[in-house]
Amino acid sequence: MASSRDDFIIAIRSAFLKKSTQQKFSLLTLVSISIAIIILSSLELKAIKYLKIGINEIVYRSSFVVSIPENFLKDTFIEISDYTTFFKDYKKKKDELSDLKSKNIFSEITQYENKELKELINDYVSSSDKILAKIIVDHDSPFLKSIIINKGSKDNIVIGTNIYDQSYLVGRVIEVNYKTSRVLLLSDLNSNVPVTIAPQNIQAIITGSGDTSATIKYIKDGVLDNFTDKSIVYTSGTGAIFKSGIPIGKVKIVENDDLKSYLVDFYSDFSQLKYVFAEIITKTDIKKTDQEISSNQKTPIDAKLKILEDELAIIEQSNLKFKNENESLKSQINDLNNRLISFENENEIQKEKIKQFNIDTDELEFLRLNLIYSRKCQSRKLFSTGFEVGTPEYKKCILNKGKKND
Amino acid sequence: MTNLKTRGFYYKVYSYLPVIILFISVLNEFDFNYLNLEYFAFNFPFILIFYFTIKEIKNFDYLLVFLAGLINDTVVGLPLGISSLSYMLICIATSYFRNITIRPNQIKDWFYFLFIISLINSITYSILTLFFSYNLILMDYLVNTFFTFLFYIIFVNIFKYYIKGLND
Numbered sequence: 001m002a003s004s005r006d007d008f009i010i011a012i013r014s015a016f017l018k019k020s021t022q023q024k025f026s027l028l029t030l031v032s033i034s035i036a037i038i039i040l041s042s043l044e045l046k047a048i049k050y051l052k053i054g055i056n057e058i059v060y061r062s063s064f065v066v067s068i069p070e071n072f073l074k075d076t077f078i079e080i081s082d083y084t085t086f087f088k089d090y091k092k093k094k095d096e097l098s099d100l101k102s103k104n105i106f107s108e109i110t111q112y113e114n115k116e117l118k119e120l121i122n123d124y125v126s127s128s129d130k131i132l133a134k135i136i137v138d139h140d141s142p143f144l145k146s147i148i149i150n151k152g153s154k155d156n157i158v159i160g161t162n163i164y165d166q167s168y169l170v171g172r173v174i175e176v177n178y179k180t181s182r183v184l185l186l187s188d189l190n191s192n193v194p195v196t197i198a199p200q201n202i203q204a205i206i207t208g209s210g211d212t213s214a215t216i217k218y219i220k221d222g223v224l225d226n227f228t229d230k231s232i233v234y235t236s237g238t239g240a241i242f243k244s245g246i247p248i249g250k251v252k253i254v255e256n257d258d259l260k261s262y263l264v265d266f267y268s269d270f271s272q273l274k275y276v277f278a279e280i281i282t283k284t285d286i287k288k289t290d291q292e293i294s295s296n297q298k299t300p301i302d303a304k305l306k307i308l309e310d311e312l313a314i315i316e317q318s319n320l321k322f323k324n325e326n327e328s329l330k331s332q333i334n335d336l337n338n339r340l341i342s343f344e345n346e347n348e349i350q351k352e353k354i355k356q357f358n359i360d361t362d363e364l365e366f367l368r369l370n371l372i373y374s375r376k377c378q379s380r381k382l383f384s385t386g387f388e389v390g391t392p393e394y395k396k397c398i399l400n401k402g403k404k405n406d
Numbered sequence: 407m408t409n410l411k412t413r414g415f416y417y418k419v420y421s422y423l424p425v426i427i428l429f430i431s432v433l434n435e436f437d438f439n440y441l442n443l444e445y446f447a448f449n450f451p452f453i454l455i456f457y458f459t460i461k462e463i464k465n466f467d468y469l470l471v472f473l474a475g476l477i478n479d480t481v482v483g484l485p486l487g488i489s490s491l492s493y494m495l496i497c498i499a500t501s502y503f504r505n506i507t508i509r510p511n512q513i514k515d516w517f518y519f520l521f522i523i524s525l526i527n528s529i530t531y532s533i534l535t536l537f538f539s540y541n542l543i544l545m546d547y548l549v550n551t552f553f554t555f556l557f558y559i560i561f562v563n564i565f566k567y568y569i570k571g572l573n574d
Contacts, residue, residue: 011505027501030472031494037476037487042537052486059433059480066433137481146483175483182483189541210543 053177060148060180064136078272114245128243130164130277131155136180138273145188145208147171149276152179156280162242164277165268169193169235169246173278181278185270186214186248194238195248195264200226203236206248206264212271213252214264224262227251233264243279369398376402421465421572424458428471432478432489447546448553449523451478453561455493456519459500460510461569468497485538492526512562520555527551 040048082089133155137148151157153176161173163183171191175182184191191208197216202223206214216224231251237244252265377397379386385404387394397404419426431450451474458466475490482489499522507514527547534540 007506011502024467025469025472027468027494027498030468031491031498034472034475034487034491034494038485038491038533041486055476055486056480059477062477063433063481066430070434144483189543210546 056175056177056182057180060137060177063148067137128279128281130279133163133181133276133278135273135276138271145185145191145210145270146174147183147185147270147273147276149181149183149278150179151278152177152181154179155278157181157278160241161281162246162279164246164279165273166277167247168267169242169248170266170268170270170273170276172242183276186266187212187270192217193242193248194236195233196236197227197251198232198234200231202226203238206233209263212266212269214249214266216251216262216264224260227253227262229253243281366395366398369401373398373402377404423568424454424463424466425470428454428474429477432474433481447550448557449550450557450561451489451493452496452523452526452554453519453558455496456500456522456558457562457565459497460504460515462504463569463572468494471497484534488530488533492530495526495529496522512559516555516559516562519558520551523551523554 041052131151133149133151135147136150149163157173157176159173159176161181162169163171163173169186171183171185171188173181174184185208186193186206187208187210189208189210191214193206193214195204195206196202197204200223202219204219205217207217208214229251233248233251235242235244235246235248247267249264249266252263254261254263374389377386377394379388387397387404428451431454455471459471471493472490475488475493476486478484478489479486499518503515503518527550531542531544531547534542
């Protein structure tokens with residue numbers, strides 16, 4: 001019993017400490033170094049970080065070179081399998097293209113509207129440039145779903161940069177080196193994306209399932225039944241990790257016996273990726289006037305006072321306006337009154353004139369008749385029946401054309 | 407016909423072939439995953455390291471195995487040092503097994519290999535989930551272990567030709 005325990009100890013000691021002629025280090029030393037590296041890399045020290053970036057750069061490039069023969073085989077295999085379904089795919093794509101062309105116009109309009117509204121809401125304009133990146137390492141590990149792209153901090157890539165295949169979201173950057181970056185794909189178990197499911201407008205989080213689909217999580221009970229095969233999944237932008245409105249995939253309903261499960265089928269095939277787009281976002285502040293800047297720096301009470309002052313100024317301005325209008329109306333009324341008086345005066349004058357004219361006409365008629373009938377109406381010294389000139393009776397007689405009695 | 411040993415350069419390359427293949431495999435991660443066979447995955451470096459350390463092949467340096475582990479971590483995206491630790495644990499196991507074995511037997515090696523890779527995968531899984539909060543599917547690890555175990559016997563028969571060539 002004791003000898004077997006001694007053998008075990010000797011064997012273990014020998015395994016750990018004995019170096020054969022070729023070995024430069026004992027296994028115990030190397031195990032210790034491994035553990036030290038694990039601890040140091042988890043501490044995220046700056047020196048370790050830079051060392052890691054250096055190693056990554058070299059290893060990724062070497063991996064790309066070493067992978068060339070395998071990639072060639074892989075591409076050949078994919079090409080052969082593509083040829084077998086070529087015609088079928090072509091017809092399907094043609095139909096899809098005509099559909100998309102019509103939808104694209106609406107999409108552009110929506111984008112412009114969206115941009116306009118965002119500018120109204122935010123105090124900055126978010127402009128983005130998509131840069132093309134080549135995938136240099138895409139080993140489809142069963143445990144971790146990630147790819148390496150040939151763009152890094154040199155190209156303004158940062159942790160969290162969104163990565164696209166055409167316009168579909170494929171993942172985000174989780175590690176940045178100088179000229180390379182690691183992208184965590186949406187299919188990875190560690191990937192969580194806040195999404196909106198349309199047209200039901202349901203908020204959820206999707207988590208990668210390690211294969212070609214994702215599972216819908218953190219959703220209200222009962223709403224799952226509302227989903228259809230046509231439900232579209234796109235980013236909601238919650239948490240500001242991903243931009244909002246980026247298409248991800250469609251809801252896939254899987255029925256096993258009586259149990260229904262809801263998955264997200266990605267639009268993009270992650271195993272076929274060769275090039276991707278990295279979105280570089282630059283935020284530009286909208287230029288503010290000095291008045292706006294100073295108003296933004298004030299406290300809420302000051303802001304309220306400012307609003308009230310503005311309101312008062314507006315009221316005063318409108319009052320002044322009404323006052324001026326009133327004055328001008330008053331002067332107009334005065335003018336009109338003056339004109340009315342002058343018209344009345346004129347009228348009076350006209351009336352006088354007419355009256356005078358009528359008098360003149362009567363006088364003229366009297367004079368004319370006087371010339372004719374004065375003999376008949378005038379009183380003579382002897383046996384006269386006429387009237388004395390200038391009396392009303394004389395005048396009446398003249399106007400009656402010499403008749404002394406009616 | 408000239409012997410390999412008489413042709414210096416070729417012999418050197420041939421003697422370093424397991425190390426070269428190990429580095430290519432960790433850099434390239436060739437695992438036929440693009441065949442899209444569900445659950446199909448195996449760990450070739452485990453087979454290679456186990457076999458060549460148990461045979462105590464010349465030029466199969468532990469330091470190079472350790473470096474291969476670091477490269478594997480970088481390529482796969484695991485925390486630095488995890489694969490190195492796994493590879494070193496395989497080396498320790500094979501070294502111990504070599505010390506206690508008097509008459510080597512291929513079937514015994516095969517099952518010992520299953521025990522070792524199960525143990526190492528369990529350790530790796532535990533470290534990644536407990537200390538690094540990785541979400542991993544245990545089933546994938548089990549399937550990977552099973553296929554690695556199955557492929558071991560196939561590769562061993564191929565490696566035998568290499569050793570034969572080396573000894574000749």
